[in-house]
Each structure stands twice: as structure tokens, then as C-alpha cells.
Amino acid sequence: MSNYHCTNKSEYRKAYEDSVRDPESFWTAIAENHFQWKKPWKSVLHWDFSTPEIKWFEGAQLNITENCLDRHLNTRADKTAILFEPNDPSEEAEHISYAQLHKRVCAFANVLRTQGIKKGDRVCIYLPMIPELAVSVLACARIGAVHSVVFAGFSSNALATRIADSDCKMVITADGSFRGNKTIALKGIVDEALKSCPGVTTVLVAKRINSNIQLQQGRDLWLQPLLDNANEDCSAETMNAEDPLFILYTSGSTGKPKGMVHTTAGYMVYTAFTFKNVFQYNENDVYWCTADIGWITGHSYIVYGPLANGATTLMFEGVPSYPDFGRFWEIVEKHKVTQFYTAPTAIRALAKERLVNIDDYNLSSLKVLGSVGEPINEEAWHWYDDKIGKNKCPIVDTWWQTETGGIMISALPGIIDTKPTFATLPLPGVQPALMDENGKEIAGDPASGRLCIKFPWPGMARTIWGDHKRYKDTYFSAFENMYFTGDGALRDEEGNYRITGRVDDVIIVSGHNLGTAPIEDAINEHPLVAESAIVGFPHAIKGTALYGFVTLKETATSEEKLKSEINALITKEIGPIAKLDKIQFSEGLPKTRSGKIMRRILRKIACGETEDLGDISTLLNPEVVQEIIDASKK
Numbered sequence: 185m186s187n188y189h190c191t192n193k194s195e196y197r198k199a200y201e202d203s204v205r206d207p208e209s210f211w212t213a214i215a216e217n218h219f220q221w222k223k224p225w226k227s228v229l230h231w232d233f234s235t236p237e238i239k240w241f242e243g244a245q246l247n248i249t250e251n252c253l254d255r256h257l258n259t260r261a262d263k264t265a266i267l268f269e270p271n272d273p274s275e276e277a278e279h280i281s282y283a284q285l286h287k288r289v290c291a292f293a294n295v296l297r298t299q300g301i302k303k304g305d306r307v308c309i310y311l312p313m314i315p316e317l318a319v320s321v322l323a324c325a326r327i328g329a330v331h332s333v334v335f336a337g338f339s340s341n342a343l344a345t346r347i348a349d350s351d352c353k354m355v356i357t358a359d360g361s362f363r364g365n366k367t368i369a370l371k372g373i374v375d376e377a378l379k380s381c382p383g384v385t386t387v388l389v390a391k392r393i394n395s396n397i398q399l400q401q402g403r404d405l406w407l408q409p410l411l412d413n414a415n416e417d418c419s420a421e422t423m424n425a426e427d428p429l430f431i432l433y434t435s436g437s438t439g440k441p442k443g444m445v446h447t448t449a450g451y452m453v454y455t456a457f458t459f460k461n462v463f464q465y466n467e468n469d470v471y472w473c474t475a476d477i478g479w480i481t482g483h484s485y486i487v488y489g490p491l492a493n494g495a496t497t498l499m500f501e502g503v504p505s506y507p508d509f510g511r512f513w514e515i516v517e518k519h520k521v522t523q524f525y526t527a528p529t530a531i532r533a534l535a536k537e538r539l540v541n542i543d544d545y546n547l548s549s550l551k552v553l554g555s556v557g558e559p560i561n562e563e564a565w566h567w568y569d570d571k572i573g574k575n576k577c578p579i580v581d582t583w584w585q586t587e588t589g590g591i592m593i594s595a596l597p598g599i600i601d602t603k604p605t606f607a608t609l610p611l612p613g614v615q616p617a618l619m620d621e622n623g624k625e626i627a628g629d630p631a632s633g634r635l636c637i638k639f640p641w642p643g644m645a646r647t648i649w650g651d652h653k654r655y656k657d658t659y660f661s662a663f664e665n666m667y668f669t670g671d672g673a674l675r676d677e678e679g680n681y682r683i684t685g686r687v688d689d690v691i692i693v694s695g696h697n698l699g700t701a702p703i704e705d706a707i708n709e710h711p712l713v714a715e716s717a718i719v720g721f722p723h724a725i726k727g728t729a730l731y732g733f734v735t736l737k738e739t740a741t742s743e744e745k746l747k748s749e750i751n752a753l754i755t756k757e758i759g760p761i762a763k764l765d766k767i768q769f770s771e772g773l774p775k776t777r778s779g780k781i782m783r784r785i786l787r788k789i790a791c792g793e794t795e796d797l798g799d800i801s802t803l804l805n806p807e808v809v810q811e812i813i814d815a816s817k818k
């Protein structure tokens with residue numbers, strides 16, 4: 185017997201208790217009964233949070249694509265695996281069956297092999313949301329290459345940093361992408377990035393927008409002719425359980441982005457298990473996650489989790505506002521979507537739209553609604569529940585992180601009661617703890633503190649690429665023998681968790697994780713800028729937006745021009761998602777006597793909470809505070 189699928193509350197309770205009492209037996213039963221292994225494991229779990237070292241299913245051998253594709257061929261060959269909905273609604277949707285996806289992945293994998301990619305090589309994927317993105321991810325996994333997908337909204341500099349950090353040999357891209365009524369020239373961005381990445385020897389280019397682009401001789405190749413000539417059989421590389429599957433970059437509070445490394449067996453088991461339970465997927469359901477595969481949500485819950493369960497997963501190329509704000513609902517109606525998973529920022533943007541009448545769409549296929557990426561505010565929660573779910577679809581508010589690999593805290597629809605703004609209960613296998621300022625666990629409910637996890641789960645990232653020390657320092661040093669999430673949370677009398685937000689210098693804008701340091705570095709590149717500090721402030725659609733306090737070396741002739749130059753620099757270094765909504769110039773920034781900028785004060789000023797700034801007398805320069813407050817009100 186395994187606890188793979190909890191269908192009622194007592195099964196959830198039993199699974200949870202089993203998973204805490206004897207985690208190894210719990211995960212053994214799940215792994216044994218629901219996956220295909222080339223060789224079984226010798227030890228289920230080896231862990232030490234002090235080093236930190238985490239190994240699941242050591243000794244086992246497998247290939248994740250055999251679990252996502254081959255093993256479904258007997259029973260689901262003709263079932264749609266990927267349902268592709270293009271940007272332009274008049275372009276036909278594409279239904280890619282499991283048999284077709286298997287062939288496409290194998291052909292692509294053979295192209296990679298022919299181009300000299302071997303097990304362990306890193307391949308950067310910089311593609312829009314077209315089928316080639318999912319196919320190339322799986323093709324890498326097929327031959328044991330480590331994929332590093334970079335969201336195609338990142339700038340050439342951000343792309344170059346990521347390519348260089350993990351030493352990628354190849355980039356897979358497209359001539360361009362469609363986004364609503366715009367096109368983006370992706371290949372040009374790649375060309376720019378590669379000027380500083382000599383390690384990349386091959387660029388494969390998918391044709392999407394049919395633009396006139398230059399191929400660099402000896403480096404760039406059109407993808408399609410290679411696929412046309414490739415064999416559609418490709419043996420799956422034998423992977424060890426702990427071989428890296430992929431690298432995915434996420435922002436840290438300081439320094440360059442962190443390349444989180446996920447490994448093969450544990451990640452597969454965890455994403456499959458959480459997908460099945462959180463979305464209660466049934467055989468004929470059509471599941472849709474609106475994220476981009478460039479983020480962890482897309483990796484785990486568009487590609488690996490759904491495919492490991494033989495699900496139909498919808499991939500949408502476009503944006504919620506094109507051709508109008510009814511697009512999501514049109515797609516739900518057209519494809520009879522049963523589970524719909526999106527982000528609070530999208531919900532808020534759609535809720536605000538008065539021109540679209542939701543009642544014009546038939547949303548009766550929906551059974552489960554999901555939310556991810558940031559805390560969902562009560563108003564958005566109720567709108568989602570009333571207007572989209574018609575009060576009949578449970579909302580799963582799923583809390584997790586790039587680092588956790590899969591969902592950690594969430595209701596199970598129809599099984600665990602939902603509560604607006606609460607992610608609710610930990611999934612089986614997840615042991616959260618709330619810690620106080622002195623590093624002690626807070627026992628009993630209600631409680632509020634810093635959210636940690638005290639026991640390993642199979643989906644957790646194992647290291648930061650090339651910087652294990654940073655992995656240890658960031659996640660395992662704040663609290664002894666605990667994984668520290670960086671989030672604050674509170675727990676109610678029933679043990680439900682509510683995530684209150686980051687307690688470090690990471691800011692979540694529209695569900696995207698942005699570190700303050702790289703943005704400040706970009707601003708400081710401007711010749712007129714002396715110093716800068718970024719904080720978050722509440723924003724009706726984005727949840728949190730960015731507010732920059734900037735000091736100048738000399739007075740600017742035009743502040744407006746300077747502001748747009750600063751945002752242009754940020755766009756160049758990181759991408760448009762990191763642009764500032766507000767920029768304020770000031771004579772100085774509040775600092776401690778040791779010279780550290782007091783962001784706490786700036787955060788309060790940005791939020792307009794200037795009555796209670798706490799004790800500022802110990803500052804090095806308390807006089808600047810009033811000046812900044814006055815200017816913020818102008």
C-alpha cells in the first residue's frame with residue numbers, strides 16, 4: 185500500500201502521520217509503486233543539514249523521461265500530453281499526444297547528441313512558450329544533459345551571466361517570440377549575450393516568427409532541418425538518482441543569481457506526488473498552469489509533474505490581455521480546462537478589468553483553482569472564488585519556492601478546508617517550523633515567526649551550482665539543523681499556515697523573485713548615481729512594486745530624463761520586470777553607524793507609514809530622514 189493519492193481527509197491525515205513517523209518507509213512505498221526504475225536504490229535517505237548534504241534514493245538508476253513518456257505509451261499513446269494554445273487565437277491549437285511527444289523528444293535528443301552534447305553538459309534554453317521549449321527540456325533529460333532554462337523576458341546581460349555561471353556549451357533559442365500584438369527578437373538578444381560567452385559553441389534556432397535573422401557560420405543552426413533528419417528512437421541515458429537534472433536561477437538578497445541544482449529521482453517523485461494530490465488530477469482532466477516554463481512553476485507543474493502522471497497539460501504562448509482580457513476564460517471554455525493554476529498578480533489584473541463580462545464564458549468545466557508566487561490578498565481570493573470558481577471550486581493557495589522543487593504547503597481540494605489568504609497545511613513529507621528571533625522553535629498555536637523546514641523532502645535543491653558554501657550560508661546557517669525559507673509566516677489555532685512575506689532583501693514583484701542587490705548594482709552604473717537602495721511598496725496589481733531611493737554625485741539637469749535612464753539600465757542589466765515604479769532622489773540615505781543602509785526606514789517611508797519609524801537617534805545621519813519623508817510626499 186502506498187499513500188500516493190489522498191482522496192479524503194483521513195487518508196491525508198494518515199499519509200501525513202506516516203510521513204513524519206517514518207519518512208523513509210513513506211517515500212519508499214510511493215517511489216516503488218508509481219515509477220519506473222532501471223535499478224532500485226540502496227539507501228532511501230542520507231542527510232546532514234550541517235554540511236549540508238541530502239541524498240534520496242542513492243544507488244537507484246532511472247531516466248525521468250521514461251517516467252514522463254515511455255511508460256505511458258502502452259495505455260496513453262493517443263492521449264494528449266501537451267495541448268498548445270498559440271498567442272494568436274486564430275492559429276490552431278496543437279494537440280501533441282504522448283506517442284508524438286515521445287518521438288519529438290527522441291528526435292531532439294538525437295540532435296543534441298549529434299551536436300556533441302553529452303551527459304552532464306549544460307545546455308541553456310532561451311525559448312518562448314512554444315512546444316519546442318518543453319521538448320528541449322525533456323530532450324536534455326533524455327540524454328542526461330543538465331538544462332538551464334532562462335526566462336525569455338530576461339535581458340542579454342542577465343542571460344550572459346547565467347550562461348557563464350554554469351558554463352553552458354549550447355543555447356537553444358528561437359528567431360523571436362510573439363507576446364500579444366508584439367514580437368520580441370530573441371535571437372538578437374542571444375547574439376548580444378554570446379559576445380561575452382565564448383564557451384558556447386552551438387546555437388540551435390527554432391523558427392517561430394519568421395523574421396530575417398543572421399546565422400553565425402559555424403555556430404548557429406536552424407533546428408527544424410536537424411529534427412527532420414533525426415532518428416525518432418533514442419535510448420534514454422541511465423542516470424543516477426542524484427545526478428543533476430537541471431539548474432534554475434533565482435534571485436538572492438545579495439550578489440549574483442543562484443543556480444539552484446535539482447537532481448533526478450527525488451525531484452521526479454516529489455513533483456509527481458504533489459501534482460497528483462494538490463490538483464486531484466483525474467484521467468480525463470485538462471490541466472492548465474499559466475506560468476512560463478522559465479520559472480520553477482513551469483518546470484514542476486507544466487512539464488515534469490503532469491507528464492509523470494500521464495496528464496494533459498496545456499501550454500499557452502500568449503498573455504492574458506491579448507486580444508483582450510477575456511483570453512484566459514476563452515481558453516478555459518475552448519479546451520474545457522478542469523484545473524486552472526495562476527498567480528495573484530494575474531488574478532488582480534483580470535479582476536480589475538471591467539470591459540470583459542466573465543458570465544459570457546462557460547467556465548463550468550473548472551473543478552480546482554490554484555494560486556502561486558506570492559500571498560493572495562483577501563479581495564483577489566474572493567473574486568477568484570466567486571467569479572471564476574462560482575463558489576464551487578476549491579482554491580489551492582500553494583506555497584513553495586524554486587529551492588523546494590515542488591509545493592510544500594497547500595490545501596488539497598475538497599479534502600483540506602480552504603481559508604482565504606492561508607496556504608493551510610503542509611503536504612505529507614513536509615515538516616514546517618516557526619522560529620523566534622533567538623533561534624528557538626515556537627511550539628503551540630497560534631504562532632508567528634520565521635518559516636523553516638526541519639526535515640528533508642525529496643524535491644529540495646541539493647546545492648547552488650559552483651557555490652556550495654553559499655547554499656549552506658543562505659539556507660542552513662540562520663537556524664541550526666533547519667532549512668530556512670526566507671519567509672515569515674503565522675499559524676492559526678488549527679495549524680493552518682499563512683505566509684506573510686519575505687523577511688530578507690528579496691522582493692516579490694508580480695510573483696517574480698527580485699533581489700535588491702542586482703537592481704541597485706544596475707542603478708549604480710549610471711555615472712550620476714552615487715548610491716541607491718531599493719524597497720518594496722504595496723501595488724494594486726503587482727502586489728508589491730519597487731521604490732528606489734537614489735543619491736546623486738551631482739545635480740541632474742532633468743530628473744525625468746535621469747529616471748528613464750535608470751530604468752533603461754535596469755532593463756538592460758536584468759529585464760523589464762525589475763523596473764522601478766517610483767524613483768526618489770535625496771541628499772543622503774539613512775545609515776547605521778557602521779554604514780549599513782537602514783532599509784527598514786526606507787520601506788516605511790515608501791509605504792507611507794511615517795508616523796512610527798522607531799528610534800532613529802542612533803543613525804549616523806538622522807537628519808536625512810525628515811528630508812526623505814518630505815520629498816516622498818511631493
Ligand code: PRX
Nearest residue numbers: 556557558559581582583584585586683697
Ligand atoms: O515569498 C514566497 C513567495 O515566493 C517565494 C518563492 O519565489 P520563487 O522561488 O520565485 O518561486 C515562486 C513559485 C513557487 C517564496 O519564498 N511565495 C510563493 N508562493 C506563495 C508565496 N507567498 C505566499 N503565498 C504563496 N502561495
